[in-house]
Amino acid sequence: MTYRVGIINVTGYAGMEAARLLWNHPAAKLVAATGRSLAGQRLGDAFPSLGLYAALPITETIEESVDVVFSSLPTAESAKACAPFVRAGVKVIDIAADFRLKAPGAFEQWMGGGQPHPAPDLLAEAVYGLPELNRERIAAARLVANPGCYPAAAILALAPAVKAGIIEPSIVVDAKSGISGAGRGSGGGFGYSEVNEDVSAYKIANHNHQPEIAQELGALRGGDEPRVTFVPHLVPMTRGIHATCYAPLARDVTQAQVAELYREFYRGAPFTSVAAAPPHTKHTLGTNRCLVHPVVDARNGMLVVASVLDNLGKGAAGQAIENMNLMLGLDQAAGLQLPAVYP
Amino acid sequence: MTYRVGIINVTGYAGMEAARLLWNHPAAKLVAATGRSLAGQRLGDAFPSLGLYAALPITETIEESVDVVFSSLPTAESAKACAPFVRAGVKVIDIAADFRLKAPGAFEQWMGGGQPHPAPDLLAEAVYGLPELNRERIAAARLVANPGCYPAAAILALAPAVKAGIIEPSIVVDAKSGISGAGRGSGGGFGYSEVNEDVSAYKIANHNHQPEIAQELGALRGGDEPRVTFVPHLVPMTRGIHATCYAPLARDVTQAQVAELYREFYRGAPFTSVAAAPPHTKHTLGTNRCLVHPVVDARNGMLVVASVLDNLGKGAAGQAIENMNLMLGLDQAAGLQLPAVYP
Amino acid sequence: MTYRVGIINVTGYAGMEAARLLWNHPAAKLVAATGRSLAGQRLGDAFPSLGLYAALPITETIEESVDVVFSSLPTAESAKACAPFVRAGVKVIDIAADFRLKAPGAFEQWMGGGQPHPAPDLLAEAVYGLPELNRERIAAARLVANPGCYPAAAILALAPAVKAGIIEPSIVVDAKSGISGAGRGSGGGFGYSEVNEDVSAYKIANHNHQPEIAQELGALRGGDEPRVTFVPHLVPMTRGIHATCYAPLARDVTQAQVAELYREFYRGAPFTSVAAAPPHTKHTLGTNRCLVHPVVDARNGMLVVASVLDNLGKGAAGQAIENMNLMLGLDQAAGLQLPAVYP
Amino acid sequence: MTYRVGIINVTGYAGMEAARLLWNHPAAKLVAATGRSLAGQRLGDAFPSLGLYAALPITETIEESVDVVFSSLPTAESAKACAPFVRAGVKVIDIAADFRLKAPGAFEQWMGGGQPHPAPDLLAEAVYGLPELNRERIAAARLVANPGCYPAAAILALAPAVKAGIIEPSIVVDAKSGISGAGRGSGGGFGYSEVNEDVSAYKIANHNHQPEIAQELGALRGGDEPRVTFVPHLVPMTRGIHATCYAPLARDVTQAQVAELYREFYRGAPFTSVAAAPPHTKHTLGTNRCLVHPVVDARNGMLVVASVLDNLGKGAAGQAIENMNLMLGLDQAAGLQLPAVYP
Missing domain, CATH: 3.40.50.720 (NAD(P)-binding Rossmann-like Domain)
Structure with a gap:
């Protein structure tokens, strides 16, 4: 059929x-x-x-x-x-x-x-x-x-850690997006000559994807929404999102434990997987894939998770x-x- | 099977x-x-x-x-x-x-x-x-x-005109290529910082794709190879070739006649077609397509043909x-x- | 003062x-x-x-x-x-x-x-x-x-050869421009996502810089304008023009003779000089310079001249x-x- | 002289x-x-x-x-x-x-x-x-x-807040750099075709600019170094650094107070100034300027500071x-x- x-x-x-x-x-x-x-x-x-x-x-x-x-x-x-x-x-x-x-x-x-x-x-x-x-x-x-494209990247980066309770509910999501995220009719402000060779943030801590991220991560904590500071940036490429997520560790965990936690969480998921090295947005171009890469910053007691996807794909x-x-x-x-x- | x-x-x-x-x-x-x-x-x-x-x-x-x-x-x-x-x-x-x-x-x-x-x-x-x-x-x-990637674009641009005998055997092929044409192991000279925001020609009238173009166009004229001046250029993009081909018209033809000649030549070809407007390399990205677009420059008695393809595809x-x-x-x-x- | x-x-x-x-x-x-x-x-x-x-x-x-x-x-x-x-x-x-x-x-x-x-x-x-x-x-x-930006590049590429009478008055100018050439208010059609990773021609043999090139080259021939087929292209960079110019040689000249002819023509010009290798647009970024590079294609009896400048500069x-x-x-x-x- | x-x-x-x-x-x-x-x-x-x-x-x-x-x-x-x-x-x-x-x-x-x-x-x-x-x-x-290029951006973004004691000593620096930061001899891994249309992080929380940032911010606190989680990213442009810095607010301050604090700190500095809107790396291209832009995320009790400079300039x-x-x-x-x- x-x-x-x-x-x-x-x-x-x-x-x-x-x-x-x-x-x-x-x-x-x-x-x-x-x-x-x-x-x-x-x-x-x-x-x-x-x-x-x-x-x-x-x-x-x-x-x-x-x-x-x-x-x-x-x-x-x-x-x-x-x-x-x-x-x-x-x-x-x-x-x-x-x-x-x-x-x-x-x-x-x-x-x-x-x-x-x-x-x-x-x-x-x-x-x-x-x-x-x-x-x-x-x-x-x-x-x-x-x-949303940003929430997809951020939530997939953070869900295993939030669900397992290994991070404090005080999260920073620093996201970098290709220009196509602004949409076809975006017009002024996204002309090639201005956007090319430029990086800038916008709607700092005031983008409507922030409550979306908080809501869905909250659902993994019984409805108790974490604090999420979300800052989107435009980078000069057409497609791709790279979300870099930060949260203080709530307890001692090793890099190996976190990597295993993430692999276990996404076992069976056909499109999201755990990368062994920092992932590249271009490795997802034109696909429905998301790659996540958690890193324990033991020196500072911080979890860092990078995730990438194609904003028009996943x-x-x-x-x-x-x-x-x-x-x-x-x-x-x-x-x-x-x-x-x-x- | x-x-x-x-x-x-x-x-x-x-x-x-x-x-x-x-x-x-x-x-x-x-x-x-x-x-x-x-x-x-x-x-x-x-x-x-x-x-x-x-x-x-x-x-x-x-x-x-x-x-x-x-x-x-x-x-x-x-x-x-x-x-x-x-x-x-x-x-x-x-x-x-x-x-x-x-x-x-x-x-x-x-x-x-x-x-x-x-x-x-x-x-x-x-x-x-x-x-x-x-x-x-x-x-x-x-x-x-x-x-070769350049010959594919150039020959598909010129074959109908050469075969029909409407152009003189004195051809210019000005080709613009994305950087991936240089190959993965190309190393020195193709670093991002040098290549980005830059256009340059190379191997002017001395590239080994010149005899390839001449040979195949010659085959369409009973083995009589035309003169081909071929100049490749690198432009700051990853994929895509745009060949712009020029030859003096050998007889009076109209834009409509040439367009019809080209459409007829490629009728039945699954991947090469005649574009109604100047084609964009990006319209072929990731595909096996070639788009050709002939223009009669009546003022100067010249045929101009633009063709585009993905250098890693077609x-x-x-x-x-x-x-x-x-x-x-x-x-x-x-x-x-x-x-x-x-x- | x-x-x-x-x-x-x-x-x-x-x-x-x-x-x-x-x-x-x-x-x-x-x-x-x-x-x-x-x-x-x-x-x-x-x-x-x-x-x-x-x-x-x-x-x-x-x-x-x-x-x-x-x-x-x-x-x-x-x-x-x-x-x-x-x-x-x-x-x-x-x-x-x-x-x-x-x-x-x-x-x-x-x-x-x-x-x-x-x-x-x-x-x-x-x-x-x-x-x-x-x-x-x-x-x-x-x-x-x-x-105009295109004529500046094309005329500087061709003037010495036209003045010296070494080429036939049948000229092709194939020009590649960065997007800023379209101007700040250019709006539709120059959005980043469409223009990036793309090359296309436009106004093929029908751009108003064609008569400008012909007029000024004609002035070097006592008012007898050459035929000029001019095709502009947009390439994904912000600034820069690369003009590649082609004309049949009118008489036998060597590479050395043409190089010397060009050097002599521009001796004393503070901003235009003859490059020993194919020039790069990026070598002129932010400046008032023009680099020209003539090549004799002896195999085909053709003169090829590459020239580069910053479209917002020279x-x-x-x-x-x-x-x-x-x-x-x-x-x-x-x-x-x-x-x-x-x- | x-x-x-x-x-x-x-x-x-x-x-x-x-x-x-x-x-x-x-x-x-x-x-x-x-x-x-x-x-x-x-x-x-x-x-x-x-x-x-x-x-x-x-x-x-x-x-x-x-x-x-x-x-x-x-x-x-x-x-x-x-x-x-x-x-x-x-x-x-x-x-x-x-x-x-x-x-x-x-x-x-x-x-x-x-x-x-x-x-x-x-x-x-x-x-x-x-x-x-x-x-x-x-x-x-x-x-x-x-x-270092990253520390310059990060320290200028954070110094006024650290000096004034308005943030907790637990800082995230998420930095985005153009490719020229990798240096001219960087070779493998920075080829155009790989880097273009790509964003990735590298040396996550393990780059030698981290202790440099911590040392200099520590000097503003009498030698007591803050925790700094530093993650650099490569973005597809040649020049420019955008540092986005995050730290929990140590006390209640308003956007206006923080903006005034920053303006006061940089009054008299010829090259660093406070931008009224999120700054663009391209606004500093080829210069010695740094633009900083602090934002109070009152919802989450977080200070966010964006700063931009040319990595080869300031x-x-x-x-x-x-x-x-x-x-x-x-x-x-x-x-x-x-x-x-x-x-």
Whole structure:
């Protein structure tokens, strides 16, 4: 059987990447793709990189019958677009941030510019789509909130340590992202000449991925959220996230113990693994992989964990397809076992 | 049936890329991979981007029984390594330059540093592996000389015009290449700090891809080689070749006529197509595609053709697998229908 | 004595670069700078790279008394803004393209979208500001048309050969530019994620720098313009132009003769010199230098000349200051003797 | 008066940058430059970016009479080369790390591979060359230990907070560096194709700049060194360091108080200033500037400070010249007031 997939806003980077990854999926096929600005064009014409989709029209709305929908609309718009599909029995993966934050008022504070959530009942049932933590719940979900790219990297870096209680709940996440994380329509401020040969931080300790990280790590501690200082940076590359995470050790552990703890935690996870050396973002380019590398800084009693992923892969579209696979009862790795494009 | 493939020198970029592309091939499987400096390691450990090959050892020589061998050894070494496999009945695709130049003395002059060709009988029978020109001969070959990355781009840009006789035999090929074209072991001169934010030409009108271009274009004119001035440039990106080709028009033709001529020439070619606008190298990243775009400069009576490809794809490993498919009687596009990684 | 300089549209890249270079000029000082979108801010606040200009306000118009004005407004707007200053006796260097093309109708055809030139009398008297060709006329001018970045590179590459009559009047100029050439306000199409890791041609044989190159090379042949096929390309770097120029040799010359011809032509030129090896754009970064490198392709009877410069230096603001120096009777190299920023 | 300067190992990046900056210095002139591998060539020929030094020979040793010497030799070699000059009364600035760590055994542990320091008496008298902390001592010194690039960024980010006692002595320094920080001879591992489009950490919590940061911050606390977890990262750009520093607040302070504290600390410092927004490395390119930006993360009781500089400027050669200016009694900013090269 081949499942029928629709993408809402295929013209965003995450939407484009989902289309790219679906081309060779053994059990799912892209049959509908929306995108307001380019509606009326064929997907393969609008984006020459997707030239294989020569026949697929970009439409204003999804009219085809579909089994699954991905949405990569901007925040707040996405929830509105997803809701009717969920209610109609279509499996929905929201790549936007609308269904991630559960705390009352969190959406208004961080996402909605003061507007209330457009579908609070669905927010309550949405499952956070990180299979390393929530595999069974994802498999049973109608609606999955796909993780943010930074939180995916940070949570995978920290989850084993938080779960095992070996670190204090006072965490620093210093994240470096390629420019595609800013999205296709990002416009001003991301021109090549300014961004190239430059590193800068932004939204220091004030980015809406901070509460997302805290919420999910908190869930591993019975709901007691750790303090998380999160600082994102832009670095001059197109794809990739490198999260470097720091937390004081809560008890004496050796490097060997921590490495074993991490390996054990991710045993069985098809896409997250423990690297023996500091990992490179480029080792994940174009894939759904995440590599984590914990280091005990015994001199200072600190745990340092580096993690890397492709922000459009495990940080967005790859993760979305992994979630789709689970929701449809397919092999979790279907269509996603790809070597990285290297060099 | 699954064919068994060996790669000689998997540690070069072309070898790595062949391994990457073979992972998802429906009818071929990498079973042996050599690489002197890393022999003894597992391929997936030596190159984390190829982590899926966790079990495949890198060996000094190919001991496994194989149906096909790719060689990406340096020039002159490669012919020596290929010869025994050809003689043993294994299909061989030489990604190096050893079997490309047919003229007496050409190998000595351009490749061998004065040394004679190590296997002149095989040189005579080797088929130049550009399926857009030599599809049937490749299918019947025991030994294929895989085109150079620059010649692949230049020949595909010029073949329709040369074949149709619409240009004078006085051609300029101005090519821009990403740095991976220099190879993994290139060392000095390709350090990041020097190459980044820099463009330069090298081997001006003196690169060994010049006679290769002239030879193959000459074959389209009954052996009468055109003059080809070939200038390669390095540009600060990892992958991609952009060839811009210039030749005086030999007769009055319109833009529409030339576009139609090109479309007709490549009708049926699964990987080369005519772009309606100036093509971008990035639209081919990670793929076996070539995009060509002819423009009539009526003001000056000149034909300009831009062509783009991934130097490790259609310019090396992708092309090698396409040749393998033909040699084995498989679908020409097997394992190679991949959207480009974009952005 | 210190001359007082004004910059019209300091917020464009050429304007910013002029301000940067003027900071350490021994005999000129920036006293006024306009820029509509940022008017009201201090220059050093609007652009942290120019933080040393902490006190200089960006204004809507130049109210200060000035001796010299640079304009880097967009085409067509610039002529209108320059005219009153010329008529008021202020020396004017127009970095825009408005005063470059002399042929009747050329402005309408190439620049003005069909609109007539706003100041045809000034167009007639404007001097093309390439000191290697027009040193004395620049020194006597009230209004200088600063060369385009591509023409500067191409003309300096070709002038010695054209002047000496050693090439046929059938020229190909294949130029590669960093992205800053597109200007600060270029917006769509120059986002980092699209431009990075990409090369593409644009406006193939249809760019308005083509007639500029032809006009100035024609002036070296008594007004007989050569055919020029000009193809610009964007490469992923911020600054730098590499022009590779091709023309059939009109008579037998040796490499040594051509090298000597070029060295002789540029003897005494403070900023253009003949490189012994293929030059690198990065060797000119941040400077007013141009390096040219002629190669005789004896096999094909072709002259190849590579030239490099910084598109914001010798291709714009550096050149403008060199012109200013000449117009004011200063040392031609005043304020411009800078080593390149390397690596 | 013009002081005579020698550079030991001008062929390293820091040496090249010192030569670049000295070209326009009003009171110092480069008269001797050593470099083993290139000895015998002219500096302007060996490095076309320094073409203005057409007459200066690269020699094996400094034979000229000099007033000041910079050394950018590799660690351990440098101390041996510097010692004779210091003893001969020449002012010496060691850009290498040899004279930085004062604690007994620190050189052996971190720098010397177990070898003892070659000049312990000079180690004792060497002054750490960060003028924002040690202006008077530098002015009186015979021998200055120029700070490491990472420590320069980190110490300038943290000094005001450490001095004022507003943070706990438990510090994280997450630093991102351009590739030139690895040095010109770095070879393997820094090839363009591997480094481009990649971010990775290295020497996690184990880099020899960690004790340097701790030592100098400790000096601000009466010798009581804070814990410093230092993790350097390589990002794909040539120049620039971005240090992001984290420490728990020791008492309640507001954003406004911290900003004022920082501004007050750097009032009068010609090259370090407090940025009102997150600073960009590119705003310092080619200069001796450092921009720091403190942020109070009140939600988590954490101070975050971002700082940026050019690793070859304030992180190496620019800093060295600033130190030279002080040691010679010149204006601290002589020759160093340069706008950044931007874009």
